[in-house]
Amino acid sequence: PPGDTAGCTFCHTSSEERCSTCHQRHQFNPVVARKSEQCKACHWGKDHRDWEAYDISIHGVVWQANKWDPTQFDMTKKLADADYVGPTCQYCHLRGGHHNVQRLSTVYTSMGMSNADRGAPLWKEKRGTWVSVCDDCHSPRFARENLQAMDEACKDAGLKYTETFKVAENLQLDGMGEPMPKDLHPDWAGEHVWSLKIGAYHDGPGYGGAQGQSGEFRMSNCSDIERICFESVGYWMTYIFKGMAHGSWNDATYCDGSFGMDRWLVKAKVASEQARRFTALEKKAGINWVPSEFWRKGDWLNELSGAKIVKEFPGKTIFDLCPEPGWLDTH
Numbered sequence: 001p002p003g004d005t006a007g008c009t010f011c012h013t014s015s016e017e018r019c020s021t022c023h024q025r026h027q028f029n030p031v032v033a034r035k036s037e038q039c040k041a042c043h044w045g046k047d048h049r050d051w052e053a054y055d056i057s058i059h060g061v062v063w064q065a066n067k068w069d070p071t072q073f074d075m076t077k078k079l080a081d082a083d084y085v086g087p088t089c090q091y092c093h094l095r096g097g098h099h100n101v102q103r104l105s106t107v108y109t110s111m112g113m114s115n116a117d118r119g120a121p122l123w124k125e126k127r128g129t130w131v132s133v134c135d136d137c138h139s140p141r142f143a144r145e146n147l148q149a150m151d152e153a154c155k156d157a158g159l160k161y162t163e164t165f166k167v168a169e170n171l172q173l174d175g176m177g178e179p180m181p182k183d184l185h186p187d188w189a190g191e192h193v194w195s196l197k198i199g200a201y202h203d204g205p206g207y208g209g210a211q212g213q214s215g216e217f218r219m220s221n222c223s224d225i226e227r228i229c230f231e232s233v234g235y236w237m238t239y240i241f242k243g244m245a246h247g248s249w250n251d252a253t254y255c256d257g258s259f260g261m262d263r264w265l266v267k268a269k270v271a272s273e274q275a276r277r278f279t280a281l282e283k284k285a286g287i288n289w290v291p292s293e294f295w296r297k298g299d300w301l302n303e304l305s306g307a308k309i310v311k312e313f314p315g316k317t318i319f320d321l322c323p324e325p326g327w328l329d330t331h
Contacts, residue, residue, distance in 0.1 A: 011042040031075045036063055036088045043089075046235040053239075053246040054089060060248075062086030092133050104133060112241030113233060115158040118151055150244035153252055157240045160261040161233045167268045168196060168225045173206045176275045178223050179291040181208040185298025187216035189318040190309030195222045196229055221298040225271040228264050236260035 021042075022033045032038060036054065044051035054060045063086055066072040072085040079090060079097040093104050110116040111123055118127075127147055134143035171177050172194055181192045193208040197215035209215070217230060236256050243251025251257055282289055301307065309318055322328055 030078075034075050034079060034082075034088065034090050035067070036060070036090070039089045047238055049238050049242045049251065050089075050246070053242040053248040053251050056250060057246045057248040059086050059246070063088055087137070095133055104129060112150075112154055112245070113237050115155075115162065118154075146244075146247070150241070153240050153244045153258070154237075157237045157258065157261055160265055161229075161237055164232045164261075164265045164268045165196060165229050167265075167272050168229050169202070171225065171272050171275055172196075174276075175206075176279050177225070178275055178289075179295045181215075183291040184295055185221055185301050186306035186310050187218065188304055188306050189216065190306045190313070191215075191317050195226050221295070221301055225268055225275070228268045228271065232261055232264040232268075236264060 020028065022038055023029065024032050024038075036051075040051045055064070063073070066085055070076075073088075074083070077083075079094060082091055084091060093101050095104050106112070106123075106126060110120075111118060111126070117123075127144075130147065131140050131143040134140075134146075168177075172180075177194075181194050184192060186192055187195070191209055191213065193213055193215040194202070195215045195218040196202075197207045197209065197213070198217060202215075203211045207215070217234075218226065219230060222230075236258075239255060239257035239260065240252045243249065243253075243255070243257055253259060281287075298307070305318060309316060309321070313321060318328070
């Protein structure tokens with residue numbers, strides 16, 4: 001819904017299109033664009049915890065303690081000539097003043113939030129580029145050891161989220177998810193597919209949808225255990241990955257990182273146990289549980305594409321309505 005997505009669209013539609021997102025509309029001063037706080041407007045929050053991870057890291061503390069001193073941080077110099085006492089966001093991610101942020105950044109999956117081969121050629125090259133930035137101030141060995149520490153933390157977190165998802169998956173396959181996909185408001189594509197069915201690796205009628213269909217990673221209108229799974233990987237694993245990548249150890253542990261994943265795994269197991277006990281009791285007592293109407297309405301979701309498709313194109317999904325592959329990317 002518009003109110004819910006306002007925060008998303010203001011960031012995701014501006015940074016890629018407008019120079020003023022970073023350089024500021026009424027100043028357009030490169031000095032402003034070189035300061036770490038300039039990234040803060042968009043790059044913070046539970047599901048992309050960049051600013052917080054940097055701010056409370058040793059690098060962020062060096063910036064905050066010295067940023068008013070031009071002998072330590074001379075912002076009038078081009079990034080290519082910077083000789084800062086510590087790195088800013090821009091020093092690392094816009095190395096030398098280039099504007100291709102992805103060159104020295106990475107998407108969450110593969111490097112941080114999935115059980116993937118982080119030594120694959122693509123990521124090996126990326127890691128080498130990272131080390132080349134770190135060794136401006138540190139030894140290459142120090143940088144590689146920190147990347148290895150990040151790997152181990154992400155691997156440990158991946159085991160936890162895999163176990164958390166498995167608890168929810170078993171509940172779903174046993175028909176005890178509350179509510180099941182068929183009892184929910186359709187997702188954005190006009191489908192009734194399990195929200196955690198991401199990609200084609202969950203196949204079969206127990207998940208809803210046809211073979212290969214992906215579910216929508218819902219943040220609303222889903223069962224509590226599915227929400228727990230989303231937060232485990234979308235929030236707490238983000239804290240771990242971002243914390244380790246930025247040298248913010250507290251983020252990766254106490255600040256709802258590793259400890260958060262531990263708690264959410266227990267939450268998922270408790271929710272599963274309760275659902276199974278209730279199902280057994282209802283069966284014994286002859287109670288036929290019927291989901292409340294608000295699940296079918298999907299509070300505040302009537303303005304989304306799913307409801308429109310179901311109403312105007314019965315039996316179709318958004319994918320059936322696409323005239324050609326790639327159409328969704330531009331419409």
